Amino acid sequence: MAKSQETFSKKEKEKNRLKKRQDKQEKLEERRKNSQGGGLEFMMAYVDENGHIIDTPPNPTKKKEIDADSIELGVPKREDIVETVRTGKIDFFNDAKGFGFIKELNTQEKYFVHINGLLEEVREGDTVVFELERGLKGMNAVRVKKLKA
DSSP states (O other): OOOOSOOHHHHHHHHHHHHHHHHHHHHHHHHHHHOOOOSGGGGOOEEOTTSOEESSOOOGGGOOOOOGGGOOOSOOOGGGSOOOOEEEEEEEEETTTTEEEEEETTTOOEEEEEGGGBSSOOOTTOEEEEEEEEETTEEEEEEEEEOOO
């Protein structure tokens, strides 16, 4: 005769599983019974003409007609972007390592410059004109040219 495959620990695990399932079902029923949601009407939210979330429907007299063709989706084409030449001063430049930083005169922002982005040799303190290009870690100064002063 073979022994029963059900051991004491298997029976206990099964009891615990059933107990957890039953407790979960009871909690669900309790939440449903005590919920104060009140249905779909209380869960609705609306956006008014200023973009604020409100609980009352918007006033139909304040509705504005918008021409769908006037909405531009996506990023404008590259040729539409006007590249502006910026003026700055070489804040730091390491000839040995081939990089430095340019501080723009108008905004006082610093931009990374690599030796490959230089059109002529520069030193710290030189006033330069440059353009910006997006690099891996932010905006980089490219086509850097010394300003004749």
